[in-house]
Amino acid sequence: MTDTVICGTIGLDDIKTPFGIKKATLGGSVVYSAFASSFFKKPGIVSIAGKDLSKENLALLSRVDLAGLSFGKKTFRWQGVYEYNMNEAKTLKTELNSLAGFSPNLPPSYKNARFLLLANIDPEIQLKILKQVNPKALVLIDSMNFWIENKKEALKSVIKKADIVLFNDAEAREFFNTPNLIRAGRELLNLGPEYAIIKKGEHGALLFSYDRFFSAPGYPLEVLKDPTGAGDSFAGGLIGYLSCSDKINEAQIRKGIIYGSVIASFCTEGLGLENLIKIKLKDIKERYEVMRQIREF
């Protein structure tokens, strides 16, 4: 039985940053999230790829359970470029390919999962997964600006059903039309979830709950090579840590956020997945300790 299920996209990405270029490299929200989560427990993924996925890429995916993976003709393609300030990817091209018309089916072995991460994907697909999963599962949802701009009502429906909702800073500001992240976080809670998290990249992350607030530092990096997948890694690291916790409470979510931040920091130090493939849990734990030291006063 698979305890942690992650739904999102699988893609072949063309990435260009000031530090290098990757062509048709394995990516997508479910891949980064599941890799990050796999440091704690092997997750299952729900997604669709294409028959063009190479043996090497399938071999990379062996660290996750593939019972929920289906195959269409061609894999989703994304082409993005990061400029000098590395803040946001400029999408040059998107080809939905097999993602178009994807209707997810949860395999029987996933139905009793206790942890569900709905990583970035069409919120209508996220809603379909929610109808199939164990209603007692802890649900985390992540999204992106594209869905705020194009399917805001469906996205709101997903948020209402989630326990923990994740946005990045730009998305939170856009969703609630405010420059103030503290207000955006409070408004996110008003939509229904018990916890709201705003990821701020180099500036760390904020956690909001009914009567508590947490501010996580960013891991200090002098070189940031490629932000692709950082937000997905953050979400995956968080659900991975929680899936190994005895109970889920605000204190555990704080720790999970630090693990997510640390894994995201490794992610951005390599192009595409290259760093997530290399690192070990030991490396993650070392940076977790650094995060303790840098916030003591």
Next chain:
Amino acid sequence: MTDTVICGTIGLDDIKTPFGIKKATLGGSVVYSAFASSFFKKPGIVSIAGKDLSKENLALLSRVDLAGLSFGKKTFRWQGVYEYNMNEAKTLKTELNSLAGFSPNLPPSYKNARFLLLANIDPEIQLKILKQVNPKALVLIDSMNFWIENKKEALKSVIKKADIVLFNDAEAREFFNTPNLIRAGRELLNLGPEYAIIKKGEHGALLFSYDRFFSAPGYPLEVLKDPTGAGDSFAGGLIGYLSCSDKINEAQIRKGIIYGSVIASFCTEGLGLENLIKIKLKDIKERYEVMRQIREF
């Protein structure tokens, strides 16, 4: 004898923010810094005002020692406006008035000060103060983008002589022509000071030293009415706290940064000086405890 000396500008400011308007209100870097510092110990200021300063404004200044204050004809004037996102003031008008040609003279009672804050002012004036002060004084310097753009070499000379240098994020990026604040912080240390601090507004602050790094959270505010003087209050709060410490080390500077952040948070919740006039040390200590709680994991 005055133990803490702060040099900077005194101004009459016209401030416009989405939350209100203040006309000809007492401001300037030395005023905000000295008010923030005065919660710990009465500081002395070195600055110049004009004979147009009202009795009410002089009464406000009674919380600081005025032995180093001289008077010209007219007080420095600044007119600024903050737009929707409140990130940066747009300067509409500056009239130097008595600040033009100001050559500071340290009164005898300030010569043995142990703490010197060179708040934002022409770096050539900062250098003149440095020549007059106790060479064993702990020197903090603050500046602004205008001097980076117009007197970078003089500013570098000041930084070389400082123990602690403060920049905000935009200034640090501009000074070293890098989007990466961690790199900018390291490069600041290379110029000579023992400590470098980068203030990041809502995102907190970073402290760099030879082998240590500290990331301070921002105090969570839903309403930010006026950022004027926030950076100055931060610097003043920091030196104020340090002036009451038994010894100066990295651990004490971390605490001082939290005090500075908290006082700056109060500052931004009011227009101009209005909040700094109202609050008490008890209010500051309460927020200091909140800062502890929000960064625990």
